Amino acid sequence: MFISKENKINCYCYILFGLYFIINLSFYGYGVYFLESFKIPYIVIGITIGVSALITSILQPILGRFIDVHHYSWQKILLILNLIIIISVILMSLTQLYILFFALILIASTGMYPFIVNSVFYYESYGIKSNFGVARGFGALTFCIFSFILGFALNDSGVWILLLLTLISSILMIITIFLLPDYGFSQKEQNEKSKSNILTKYPAFALLLISMVMFMTFQNMFECYMIDIIENVGGSVVNVGISNSISSVLEIPVMFLFLKILKRVPAKNLIMIAGIFYILRAFLIFQAHDTFGIYLSQVFQMLTFAIISPATVHFTNEMMEDIDQYEGQALLGSTITIGLIFANFVGGNVLQFYNINILLIILIVLTVIGFVFAFLTNIFKNKHAY
Secondary structure, three states: OOOOHHHHHHHHHHHHHHHHHHHHHHHHHOHHHHHHOOOOOHHHHHHHHHHHHHHHHHHHHHHHHHHHHHOOOHHHHHHHHHHHHHHHHHHHHHOOOHHHHHHHHHHHHHHOHHHHHHHHHHHHOOOOOOOHHHHHHHHHHHHHHHHHHHHHHHHHHOOHHHHHHHHHHHHHHHHHHHHOOOOOOOHHHHHOOOOOOHHHHOHHHHHHHHHHHHHHHHHHHHHHOHHHHHHHOOOOHHHHHHHHHHHHHHHHHHHHOHHHHHHHOOHHHHHHHHHHHHHHHHHHHHHOOOHHHHHHHHHHHHHOHHHHHHHHHHHHHHHOOHHHHHHHHHHHHHHHHHHHHHHHHHHHHHHHHOOHHHHHHHHHHHHHHHHHHHHHHHHHHHHOOO
């Protein structure tokens, strides 16, 4: 039985998401644990991840603008970023320059996110029926499976398994990219160039970015320092793996059903709903006295990140003209890396000089600010239709 061209393209896009989340899990989800294994101080870890994220947050919109204006292939960008990862993994295993090559891997891996996202919408614009929610759900499923496996593997085999997994995933991603067709740019896109600043052109989008920076700072701070939060309530790296698996597996049904949800509730309202649950989640983490409390807070992943991640992607594409969408998605993707900057600069210093309780209070403050800006985005969008 032959698989249609449309189904093949969709399967390859799903594989891209899955491989991205494996790489993301290895050096983002377990990045702090990896560097801690080499006795690197909290403050150095925080600065390393923060500076890496800062570079990525600058790089993402530049690359997005470059693609929009010069019509450079997103596939080529992904190939370059994966080659950087492969070379860095090999050199890290041969030298002791852990900080340098860790930073390069983090920059390249987090930098590819907006282009992974746009792979779905790119083929959709050429008549290929696709579903971002399913693609993102497949990524969550992959994250869930490998997070559970890594939690036990790291306990038994050590951190070097992260390098091996990242190397294999990057090689497989390059193969997948070569299997995907490159249709170039439509004639309409080739004849158009965005001439105005995207933030002044879409003011509600600027407010959305601020809201997302707050929520992604919360998300990053919690995930990066989860090992410390869990150890504070008597857990270990095994519990980190279980915790990540709970959040990931509960994302999956929401992601797969997201288009149906979107038909009933507008994306801008979904963002506000997710904001409310982010506040509740932060309070649950603060009140947790054992690993079960952390597990319970992870249930809210399905009502926070699983909702806000696809909702903001759709909201951005809804409000923007085609010519602005690569740059818009790149800026949206940069909120994750900007959040990573704040999370690690603040988190590293708090844990170095204060204690985990201060970190947990900061998590609550972040979600409240994030919700306020989500609310303002909703109001502003209602007053200024695009």
